[in-house]
Amino acid sequence: MPYDHMEIARQIAATLAAAQAAQVGRADAARDAAEIYLGTAHAAWHDAVAAVRSKRLMGLPHTPLHEFVPGQPAAPDYTVVATDSSFVSPDKHRGAHCYLINVGRVMVHYGEEPEAELDSTPTHYIDPLVAGEDWMASGRHLQAKCALQELAELQRWAERFRADVALLDGSLMQLGLALAPDPEVHTLMDAYGALLAEFERLRVPVVGYISKPASQAVMHAARLLACRVAAETPAGLAAACEQRCTRAECADLWSLDDGGLFWELLENGYRSPVFQMRFPPGGRGASGFWTHTGFCYLATPYEVARLEFPLWIVEAGLLDRVQRILLSQCALGEGYPKVLTLAHNFAVLRSEDRESYFFLLERAGLIQPPSEKARGKRATGGRI
Amino acid sequence: MTDPVPFPGVPPPGPPGGRTLLGEVIGASYGAFTAESYNLHDTPPLGGLVVAQDVLGLVYDAKTEGLGPVSAKGAAGDADGEVYRIHPDLNRTLRSQFSALVVAHYAWTAAKETPPEARRLVYTYPDAPPRLHYKAWLCADAELLRFTERPNYLRLLMQATDCPVDEVIIHVLARAYTVRGGDRAHLLRSTELLGRLLKGQYDRLVAILETVEALIGDDEAPPPAPAGPPLAPGVGQVRV
Numbered sequence: 001m002p003y004d005h006m007e008i009a010r011q012i013a014a015t016l017a018a019a020q021a022a023q024v025g026r027a028d029a030a031r032d033a034a035e036i037y038l039g040t041a042h043a044a045w046h047d048a049v050a051a052v053r054s055k056r057l058m059g060l061p062h063t064p065l066h067e068f069v070p071g072q073p074a075a076p077d078y079t080v081v082a083t084d085s086s087f088v089s090p091d092k093h094r095g096a097h098c099y100l101i102n103v104g105r106v107m108v109h110y111g112e113e114p115e116a117e118l119d120s121t122p123t124h125y126i127d128p129l130v131a132g133e134d135w136m137a138s139g140r141h142l143q144a145k146c147a148l149q150e151l152a153e154l155q156r157w158a159e160r161f162r163a164d165v166a167l168l169d170g171s172l173m174q175l176g177l178a179l180a181p182d183p184e185v186h187t188l189m190d191a192y193g194a195l196l197a198e199f200e201r202l203r204v205p206v207v208g209y210i211s212k213p214a215s216q217a218v219m220h221a222a223r224l225l226a227c228r229v230a231a232e233t234p235a236g237l238a239a240a241c242e243q244r245c246t247r248a249e250c251a252d253l254w255s256l257d258d259g260g261l262f263w264e265l266l267e268n269g270y271r272s273p274v275f276q277m278r279f280p281p282g283g284r285g286a287s288g289f290w291t292h293t294g295f296c297y298l299a300t301p302y303e304v305a306r307l308e309f310p311l312w313i314v315e316a317g318l319l320d321r322v323q324r325i326l327l328s329q330c331a332l333g334e335g336y337p338k339v340l341t342l343a344h345n346f347a348v349l350r351s352e353d354r355e356s357y358f359f360l361l362e363r364a365g366l367i368q369p370p371s372e373k374a375r376g377k378r379a380t381g382g383r384i
Numbered sequence: 385m386t387d388p389v390p391f392p393g394v395p396p397p398g399p400p401g402g403r404t405l406l407g408e409v410i411g412a413s414y415g416a417f418t419a420e421s422y423n424l425h426d427t428p429p430l431g432g433l434v435v436a437q438d439v440l441g442l443v444y445d446a447k448t449e450g451l452g453p454v455s456a457k458g459a460a461g462d463a464d465g466e467v468y469r470i471h472p473d474l475n476r477t478l479r480s481q482f483s484a485l486v487v488a489h490y491a492w493t494a495a496k497e498t499p500p501e502a503r504r505l506v507y508t509y510p511d512a513p514p515r516l517h518y519k520a521w522l523c524a525d526a527e528l529l530r531f532t533e534r535p536n537y538l539r540l541l542m543q544a545t546d547c548p549v550d551e552v553i554i555h556v557l558a559r560a561y562t563v564r565g566g567d568r569a570h571l572l573r574s575t576e577l578l579g580r581l582l583k584g585q586y587d588r589l590v591a592i593l594e595t596v597e598a599l600i601g602d603d604e605a606p607p608p609a610p611a612g613p614p615l616a617p618g619v620g621q622v623r624v
Contacts, residue, residue, distance in 0.1 A: 076469075076470070106473070108472050108473050109472065110470075110472065114468075114469050114472035115472055116472040116473040116475060116476045117476070118473065118476045118477065332470070332471065338471070338473070339473075342473055342477065345451060345452055345477075
């Protein structure tokens with residue numbers, strides 16, 4: 001039986017009113033959250049977040065809470081480098097234990113003598129991702145290896161082309177990996193942190209650019225400050241909003257993320273204050289490079305993006321230039337930094353690229369017998 | 385396969401009148417080959433004579449496309465071409481290609497160093513298509529002169545399908561005329577064969593002849609149409 005799109009159309013129609021009501025609720029929540037944000041003094045925010053005992057990650061202001069910094073797109077007189085990656089993971093059904101990581105690299109120089117360099121650099125790996133062929137864990141390991149390789153190539157090109165900004169697609173902090181209970185991933189992330197420090201030696205600002213961020217770090221703090229339990233009970237800070245709160249004054253705030261809050265707060269071209277992440281005490285995030293990393297939000301004419309970067313960039317006074325270059329890049333890319341789109345295009349592996357990799361593995365005798373599931377799918381004309 | 389030299393005995397481009405390096409072959413069959421230019425927009429003219437290895441082709445198509453979808457990047461107020469300065473990556477993410485119909489080849493000789501001018505020019509397909517990733521060149525004027533000396537290339541051209549073959553004929557006839565400094569007698573000899581090959585296709589022949597005249601922009605009288613057998617009465621007997 002093929003996919004029943006008529007059934008889905010019926011379900012969408014039946015739930016449309018509820019979905020539209022939720023959208024209105026989010027708009028109201030954004031206004032409420034903005035009021036909380038603007039009505040809270042820097043010190044009060046800082047003290048509340050620093051004191052709370054919570055497992056949640058929260059935003060601790062590193063620059064004044066109400067300081068929104070304007071910016072204009074940079075003139076075309078800069079050099080920017082960027083990387084992105086994609087991979088072919090090991091596939092037990094196809095009997096392929098090897099894997100491949102492809103990093104797309106881009107350099108564009110804007111100015112009197114404009115030039116560009118674009119390529120991709122693929123690497124074939126034969127070592128098992130994890131001991132004992134733990135296929136579930138291998139996804140995290142592959143992700144960590146990709147992050148490490150992207151950063152290594154970015155550092156090479158940042159040094160080679162003396163870039164003004166080095167851009168990564170997505171998170172620089174890699175919190176999902178950093179907080180994973182996995183010693184092998186932690187080893188890879190330690191190498192990642194060491195590599196990140198190289199950018200300070202080069203004095204090249206390295207920035208992770210996250211489009212449509214889903215982070216809740218600032219909103220968790222806003223909800224903490226809005227929480228009646230936290231305000232009214234002596235031990236409130238210990239228990240405030242640890243669970244998803246259903247009280248009327250909190251419930252709507254849970255429908256909002258940081259992007260929604262700063263879309264309400266920031267005008268076009270402005271950036272938010274810089275925040276540091278407050279990690280649960282004693283956890284892995286409380287040490288390592290994360291303690292020297294900050295983030296802020298940037299309102300482009302198209303969306304609010306999240307920027308993650310080492311804090312030395314702020315201390316060196318380079319964040320204003322980064323902001324201007326990113327606004328220029330978003331204008332050139334009509335919403336998303338042009339160099340990141342290019343890096344993605346050079347990193348992406350199409351289905352025929354994957355097939356050619358498996359073909360080469362097969363020709364080299366590196367393919368084990370496929371699974372019965374794969375055989376079954378192939379026998380009925382499906383892709384495996 | 386061990387010889388990386390694109391054509392035995394042919395030096396790289398440099399001196400005026402020599403071959404011009406354009407790009408390298410990315411697709412080839414007996415009947416046609418396609419090459420990608422090393423430099424953006426550096427494509428040979430329509431009807432231009434190109435060579436890859438020892439295979440000669442006449443250009444019938446050229447295009448520039450993006451690695452992904454191409455959309456407008458500039459603004460109405462920008463000067464023409466300014467977009468390439470605003471978006472330096474365009475020079476790397478766009479690529480130019482051209483395709484040529486195979487119309488002749490230089491005959492194989494045991495001595496690889498034999499230059500093309502000392503080898504027989506044969507108006508038929510080669511034993512094998514040019515190899516992928518070998519270099520593609522725009523031929524020197526001397527080669528064009530030799531190639532168009534006899535119009536035998538028209539026979540293979542007329543067999544081509546799915547391409548603007550009449551336009552290729554028009555441009556190569558005009559090019560042969562120009563490279564000879566306006567040799568009308570030579571043009572006449574070429575159109576005589578064309579008239580035979582287009583026997584029964586009067587309107588098509590007239591359209592080609594008229595367009596050649598318009599293209600060469602010569603004020604002289606048009607070439608007299610070929611007469612006598614085996615032309616059908618009236619073929620080529622036109623005022624253009």
